[in-house]
Amino acid sequence: MPELPDVEVFRRYLENTALDQPIEKLEVLAEDVVEGVSVEHLRSRAEGRRFRSTDRHGKYLFAELDNRDWLVFHFGMTGYLAYFKEETDKPGHTRALFHFAGGYRLAFVLQRKLGMITLTEDTESFVKGQGLGVDALDKSFGLDDFKRLLRGAKSGIKSALTNQSHIAGIGNIYADEILFQARVNPKALVGRLTDQDLERVFQAMKEVLETAIECQADPTRMPEHYLLPQREEGGTCPRCQSEIKRTRVSGRGGYFCPRCQPG
DNA sequence: ACATTGACCTGAGAGC
DNA sequence: TGCTCTCAGGTCAATG
Numbered sequence: 001m002p003e004l005p006d007v008e009v010f011r012r013y014l015e016n017t018a019l020d021q022p023i024e025k026l027e028v029l030a031e032d033v034v035e036g037v038s039v040e041h042l043r044s045r046a047e048g049r050r051f052r053s054t055d056r057h058g059k060y061l062f063a064e065l066d067n068r069d070w071l072v073f074h075f076g077m078t079g080y081l082a083y084f085k086e087e088t089d090k091p092g093h094t095r096a097l098f099h100f101a102g103g104y105r106l107a108f109v110l111q112r113k114l115g116m117i118t119l120t121e122d123t124e125s126f127v128k129g130q131g132l133g134v135d136a137l138d139k140s141f142g143l144d145d146f147k148r149l150l151r152g153a154k155s156g157i158k159s160a161l162t163n164q165s166h167i168a169g170i171g172n173i174y175a176d177e178i179l180f181q182a183r184v185n186p187k188a189l190v191g192r193l194t195d196q197d198l199e200r201v202f203q204a205m206k207e208v209l210e211t212a213i214e215c216q217a218d219p220t221r222m223p224e225h226y227l228l229p230q231r232e233e234g235g236t237c238p239r240c241q242s243e244i245k246r247t248r249v250s251g252r253g254g255y256f257c258p259r260c261q262p263g
Numbered sequence: 264a265c266a267t268t269g270a271c272c273t274g275a276g277a278g279c
Numbered sequence: 280t281g282c283t284c285t286c287a288g289g290t291c292a293a294t295g
Contacts, residue, residue, distance in 0.1 A: 003288060032272095059289075077289045078273080093273085112272045114289050155265060164290085173288045250266065253286075 002059055002075035002115075004136055004169030005212035010073075010081050011056045014063060014106070017083040019051050021100040030095040033110060036118040045069050045119060046098070057127045057135050058168025062120075070123055076114030082107040127168075136169040137209055146202045150190050157193065157201065158186035158249045170205070172252050173228065174212065178204045179256065180227040185263040186249050186256055231255045 002010070026046045028039050049065040056062065061073040073079075082091050085104050090097070096108040096117055108117060120126040133149070134141045149167065153160045160166060161175045170178070179186050181204035184197055193201075208226075215221035219228040225238050235244035237257040247254050 006288080074289080076272090077287065079289090110272090111274065112287085112289085114272060153264090159266080171288055251268065252288090 002079055003171035003174050004209055005217040007056055007059050007061050008213050009217045011054045011061050013081055015054050018106045022050055023047055023098050024101050025099040027097040033095045033113055033116050035116040042119055055123055058132050062123050070120050072118045072120055074115045078111035079115040080109050082109055131165045132168040133166045136167050143202050147198055153190040156187045157190050160190050176254050177227050178208050181208055183260050185261045186254055
Protein backbone atom coordinates (compact mmCIF):
# COMPACT_ATOMS: atom_id res chain seq x y z
CA MET A 1 0.00 0.00 0.00
CA PRO A 2 2.29 2.71 1.23
CA GLU A 3 3.70 4.73 -1.61
CA LEU A 4 3.65 8.52 -1.69
CA PRO A 5 -0.15 8.92 -2.01
CA ASP A 6 -0.87 6.45 0.77
CA VAL A 7 1.63 8.06 3.10
CA GLU A 8 0.19 11.48 2.33
CA VAL A 9 -3.24 10.15 3.26
CA PHE A 10 -1.77 8.81 6.51
CA ARG A 11 -0.18 12.19 7.18
CA ARG A 12 -3.50 13.99 6.81
CA TYR A 13 -5.16 11.34 8.92
CA LEU A 14 -2.70 11.86 11.75
CA GLU A 15 -3.06 15.60 11.34
CA ASN A 16 -6.85 15.37 11.62
CA THR A 17 -6.98 12.96 14.52
CA ALA A 18 -3.99 12.89 16.80
CA LEU A 19 -2.59 16.41 16.90
CA ASP A 20 -2.29 18.36 20.16
CA GLN A 21 -3.37 15.58 22.46
CA PRO A 22 -1.13 14.65 25.38
CA ILE A 23 0.54 11.29 24.80
CA GLU A 24 0.09 9.52 28.12
CA LYS A 25 1.84 6.38 27.07
CA LEU A 26 3.64 4.88 24.11
CA GLU A 27 3.21 1.14 24.07
CA VAL A 28 5.68 -0.71 21.85
CA LEU A 29 4.33 -4.16 21.09
CA ALA A 30 7.11 -5.21 18.72
CA GLU A 31 10.43 -3.80 19.79
CA ASP A 32 12.16 -4.70 16.54
CA VAL A 33 10.20 -2.06 14.62
CA VAL A 34 12.01 0.65 16.55
CA GLU A 35 15.26 1.46 14.78
CA GLY A 36 18.22 3.65 15.54
CA VAL A 37 17.22 4.40 19.13
CA SER A 38 16.30 2.26 22.10
CA VAL A 39 12.66 1.66 22.89
CA GLU A 40 13.26 3.28 26.26
CA HIS A 41 14.64 6.41 24.69
CA LEU A 42 11.80 6.63 22.19
CA ARG A 43 9.21 6.28 24.92
CA SER A 44 10.89 8.79 27.18
CA ARG A 45 10.95 11.35 24.39
CA ALA A 46 7.34 10.79 23.36
CA GLU A 47 5.49 10.30 26.62
CA GLY A 48 4.10 13.47 28.09
CA ARG A 49 4.45 15.30 24.78
CA ARG A 50 1.96 16.11 22.03
CA PHE A 51 2.16 15.84 18.26
CA ARG A 52 2.53 19.36 17.02
CA SER A 53 2.86 19.10 13.24
CA THR A 54 3.46 16.64 10.43
CA ASP A 55 5.55 16.41 7.31
CA ARG A 56 6.32 13.88 4.63
CA HIS A 57 9.12 13.12 2.23
CA GLY A 58 8.60 10.38 -0.30
CA LYS A 59 7.33 7.39 1.64
CA TYR A 60 8.44 8.68 5.04
CA LEU A 61 6.02 10.33 7.45
CA PHE A 62 7.27 12.74 10.12
CA ALA A 63 5.40 13.78 13.23
CA GLU A 64 6.84 16.60 15.28
CA LEU A 65 6.59 16.52 19.05
CA ASP A 66 6.32 19.67 21.13
CA ASN A 67 9.90 19.19 22.29
CA ARG A 68 11.12 19.58 18.69
CA ASP A 69 11.89 15.88 18.23
CA TRP A 70 10.43 14.22 15.17
CA LEU A 71 9.07 10.72 15.06
CA VAL A 72 9.71 9.05 11.73
CA PHE A 73 7.42 6.37 10.34
CA HIS A 74 8.07 4.09 7.40
CA PHE A 75 5.29 1.74 6.42
CA GLY A 76 7.08 -0.97 4.48
CA MET A 77 4.70 -2.85 2.25
CA THR A 78 1.80 -3.31 4.62
CA GLY A 79 1.72 -0.50 7.14
CA TYR A 80 -0.99 1.99 8.10
CA LEU A 81 -2.28 4.12 10.96
CA ALA A 82 -5.51 3.61 12.87
CA TYR A 83 -7.13 6.02 15.32
CA PHE A 84 -9.73 4.55 17.64
CA LYS A 85 -10.99 4.47 21.19
CA GLU A 86 -12.21 1.02 22.11
CA GLU A 87 -9.67 -1.72 22.77
CA THR A 88 -11.77 -4.06 20.63
CA ASP A 89 -11.08 -1.80 17.65
CA LYS A 90 -7.34 -2.31 17.92
CA PRO A 91 -6.17 -3.77 14.60
CA GLY A 92 -4.22 -6.99 14.43
CA HIS A 93 -0.48 -6.50 13.91
CA THR A 94 -0.46 -3.27 15.91
CA ARG A 95 3.25 -2.77 16.57
CA ALA A 96 3.15 0.51 18.48
CA LEU A 97 0.28 2.26 20.21
CA PHE A 98 0.04 5.87 21.32
CA HIS A 99 -2.37 6.31 24.22
CA PHE A 100 -3.78 9.81 24.47
CA ALA A 101 -5.31 11.51 27.46
CA GLY A 102 -9.03 11.08 26.96
CA GLY A 103 -8.80 7.45 25.91
CA TYR A 104 -8.16 7.65 22.18
CA ARG A 105 -5.29 5.75 20.65
CA LEU A 106 -3.24 5.83 17.49
CA ALA A 107 -1.96 2.48 16.26
CA PHE A 108 1.04 1.97 14.01
CA VAL A 109 0.13 -1.24 12.23
CA LEU A 110 2.41 -3.51 10.20
CA GLN A 111 1.55 -6.95 9.06
CA ARG A 112 4.98 -7.76 7.70
CA LYS A 113 7.57 -6.04 9.82
CA LEU A 114 9.26 -4.27 6.96
CA GLY A 115 8.48 -0.80 8.24
CA MET A 116 9.92 1.03 11.22
CA ILE A 117 9.76 3.93 13.65
CA THR A 118 12.71 6.08 14.53
CA LEU A 119 13.52 9.48 15.95
CA THR A 120 15.31 12.45 14.45
CA GLU A 121 16.03 16.01 15.47
CA ASP A 122 16.09 17.29 11.93
CA THR A 123 14.02 15.96 9.06
CA GLU A 124 16.26 17.48 6.39
CA SER A 125 19.34 15.71 7.61
CA PHE A 126 17.34 12.52 8.04
CA VAL A 127 16.28 12.73 4.38
CA LYS A 128 19.85 13.38 3.35
CA GLY A 129 21.10 10.53 5.50
CA GLN A 130 18.68 8.15 3.83
CA GLY A 131 19.96 9.28 0.47
CA LEU A 132 16.49 10.26 -0.70
CA GLY A 133 15.99 12.30 -3.83
CA VAL A 134 13.50 15.10 -4.30
CA ASP A 135 9.92 14.40 -3.28
CA ALA A 136 7.93 13.59 -6.40
CA LEU A 137 5.26 16.19 -5.56
CA ASP A 138 7.64 18.92 -4.46
CA LYS A 139 6.22 22.10 -6.00
CA SER A 140 9.66 23.27 -7.04
CA PHE A 141 10.38 20.00 -8.85
CA GLY A 142 9.69 20.87 -12.47
CA LEU A 143 10.06 19.34 -15.89
CA ASP A 144 13.56 20.65 -16.44
CA ASP A 145 14.73 19.18 -13.14
CA PHE A 146 13.08 15.91 -14.07
CA LYS A 147 14.88 15.75 -17.41
CA ARG A 148 18.17 16.73 -15.86
CA LEU A 149 17.76 14.05 -13.22
CA LEU A 150 17.06 11.29 -15.70
CA ARG A 151 19.54 12.38 -18.34
CA GLY A 152 22.38 9.94 -18.30
CA ALA A 153 20.40 7.20 -16.64
CA LYS A 154 21.17 3.90 -18.33
CA SER A 155 18.32 2.03 -16.72
CA GLY A 156 14.79 1.33 -17.79
CA ILE A 157 12.23 4.00 -17.02
CA LYS A 158 10.40 2.03 -14.35
CA SER A 159 13.60 1.36 -12.44
CA ALA A 160 14.50 5.04 -12.69
CA LEU A 161 11.11 6.17 -11.39
CA THR A 162 11.18 3.83 -8.43
CA ASN A 163 14.77 4.64 -7.48
CA GLN A 164 14.27 6.60 -4.26
CA SER A 165 17.63 8.33 -4.53
CA HIS A 166 16.45 9.90 -7.78
CA ILE A 167 12.87 10.78 -6.94
CA ALA A 168 11.30 9.85 -3.62
CA GLY A 169 7.81 8.43 -3.29
CA ILE A 170 7.08 6.29 -6.33
CA GLY A 171 6.80 2.53 -5.84
CA ASN A 172 5.75 -0.43 -7.90
CA ILE A 173 2.04 0.34 -8.18
CA TYR A 174 2.19 4.00 -9.05
CA ALA A 175 5.13 3.55 -11.40
CA ASP A 176 2.91 1.21 -13.40
CA GLU A 177 0.06 3.71 -13.32
CA ILE A 178 2.26 6.64 -14.36
CA LEU A 179 3.75 4.73 -17.28
CA PHE A 180 0.34 3.52 -18.35
CA GLN A 181 -1.03 7.07 -18.41
CA ALA A 182 2.08 8.27 -20.25
CA ARG A 183 1.89 5.35 -22.69
CA VAL A 184 5.49 4.38 -22.11
CA ASN A 185 6.69 0.79 -21.81
CA PRO A 186 8.08 0.02 -18.32
CA LYS A 187 11.24 -1.50 -19.75
CA ALA A 188 11.96 1.33 -22.17
CA LEU A 189 15.49 2.61 -21.63
CA VAL A 190 15.52 6.18 -20.35
CA GLY A 191 18.18 7.16 -22.86
CA ARG A 192 15.98 6.16 -25.76
CA LEU A 193 12.94 8.15 -24.69
CA THR A 194 12.16 11.32 -26.60
CA ASP A 195 11.65 14.68 -24.94
CA GLN A 196 7.95 14.24 -25.55
CA ASP A 197 7.99 10.86 -23.83
CA LEU A 198 9.70 12.35 -20.81
CA GLU A 199 7.24 15.23 -20.72
CA ARG A 200 4.33 12.83 -20.73
CA VAL A 201 5.92 10.78 -17.94
CA PHE A 202 6.52 13.92 -15.90
CA GLN A 203 2.97 15.20 -16.35
CA ALA A 204 1.55 11.76 -15.60
CA MET A 205 3.69 11.51 -12.48
CA LYS A 206 2.25 14.72 -11.03
CA GLU A 207 -1.26 14.03 -12.21
CA VAL A 208 -1.44 10.42 -11.04
CA LEU A 209 0.00 11.11 -7.60
CA GLU A 210 -2.28 14.10 -7.01
CA THR A 211 -5.32 12.23 -8.24
CA ALA A 212 -4.49 9.25 -6.06
CA ILE A 213 -4.32 11.48 -3.01
CA GLU A 214 -7.69 13.02 -3.88
CA CYS A 215 -9.05 9.48 -4.12
CA GLN A 216 -7.63 8.70 -0.68
CA ALA A 217 -5.30 6.24 -2.42
CA ASP A 218 -8.31 3.96 -2.78
CA PRO A 219 -8.26 2.12 -6.15
CA THR A 220 -12.04 1.80 -6.17
CA ARG A 221 -12.32 5.61 -6.26
CA MET A 222 -9.82 6.14 -9.07
CA PRO A 223 -10.94 7.47 -12.45
CA GLU A 224 -12.19 4.94 -14.95
CA HIS A 225 -9.25 5.40 -17.27
CA TYR A 226 -6.84 4.26 -14.56
CA LEU A 227 -5.00 0.97 -14.73
CA LEU A 228 -4.98 0.39 -10.98
CA PRO A 229 -8.37 -1.35 -10.68
CA GLN A 230 -7.36 -3.60 -13.60
CA ARG A 231 -4.06 -4.66 -12.09
CA GLU A 232 -4.53 -8.39 -12.29
CA GLU A 233 -4.08 -11.34 -14.53
CA GLY A 234 -6.71 -11.09 -17.23
CA GLY A 235 -7.45 -7.41 -16.59
CA THR A 236 -8.70 -5.24 -19.43
CA CYS A 237 -7.05 -2.06 -20.66
CA PRO A 238 -9.48 0.79 -19.89
CA ARG A 239 -8.28 2.57 -23.02
CA CYS A 240 -8.16 -0.05 -25.78
CA GLN A 241 -9.72 -3.13 -24.14
CA SER A 242 -6.62 -5.23 -24.79
CA GLU A 243 -5.58 -7.74 -22.20
CA ILE A 244 -3.30 -6.38 -19.50
CA LYS A 245 0.00 -8.23 -19.37
CA ARG A 246 2.25 -9.02 -16.48
CA THR A 247 5.93 -8.31 -16.65
CA ARG A 248 8.87 -8.45 -14.33
CA VAL A 249 11.15 -5.50 -13.71
CA SER A 250 13.95 -5.80 -11.17
CA GLY A 251 12.30 -8.77 -9.53
CA ARG A 252 8.92 -7.11 -9.03
CA GLY A 253 5.73 -7.94 -10.78
CA GLY A 254 4.27 -5.20 -12.91
CA TYR A 255 1.32 -4.71 -15.24
CA PHE A 256 1.03 -2.85 -18.52
CA CYS A 257 -0.94 -2.74 -21.77
CA PRO A 258 1.19 -4.12 -24.62
CA ARG A 259 -0.84 -2.17 -27.17
CA CYS A 260 -0.89 1.25 -25.47
CA GLN A 261 2.65 0.89 -24.17
CA PRO A 262 4.55 -0.87 -26.95
CA GLY A 263 8.12 -1.87 -26.19
C1' DA B 264 26.25 2.70 -12.73
C1' DC B 265 23.13 -0.88 -13.57
C1' DA B 266 20.44 -5.42 -13.08
C1' DT B 267 19.66 -9.54 -10.54
C1' DT B 268 19.01 -12.24 -6.61
C1' DG B 269 18.13 -13.24 -1.99
C1' DA B 270 17.12 -11.66 2.62
C1' DC B 271 14.26 -9.51 5.86
C1' DC B 272 8.96 -10.62 7.82
C1' DT B 273 4.04 -12.46 7.76
C1' DG B 274 -0.12 -13.98 5.74
C1' DA B 275 -3.34 -15.10 1.85
C1' DG B 276 -4.58 -17.90 -1.79
C1' DA B 277 -3.84 -21.66 -5.15
C1' DG B 278 -3.04 -26.36 -6.09
C1' DC B 279 -2.49 -31.01 -4.53
C1' DT C 280 -8.00 -30.32 6.62
C1' DG C 281 -3.16 -29.82 5.94
C1' DC C 282 0.82 -29.16 3.33
C1' DT C 283 3.67 -26.70 -0.05
C1' DC C 284 4.45 -23.10 -3.17
C1' DT C 285 4.10 -18.40 -4.83
C1' DC C 286 3.14 -13.83 -4.29
C1' DA C 287 2.40 -9.20 -2.00
C1' DG C 288 2.41 -1.65 -2.81
C1' DG C 289 9.10 -1.83 1.13
C1' DT C 290 14.51 -1.51 1.31
C1' DC C 291 19.20 -3.40 1.70
C1' DA C 292 23.42 -6.07 0.69
C1' DA C 293 26.06 -9.08 -2.18
C1' DT C 294 27.29 -10.35 -6.78
C1' DG C 295 28.08 -10.00 -11.91
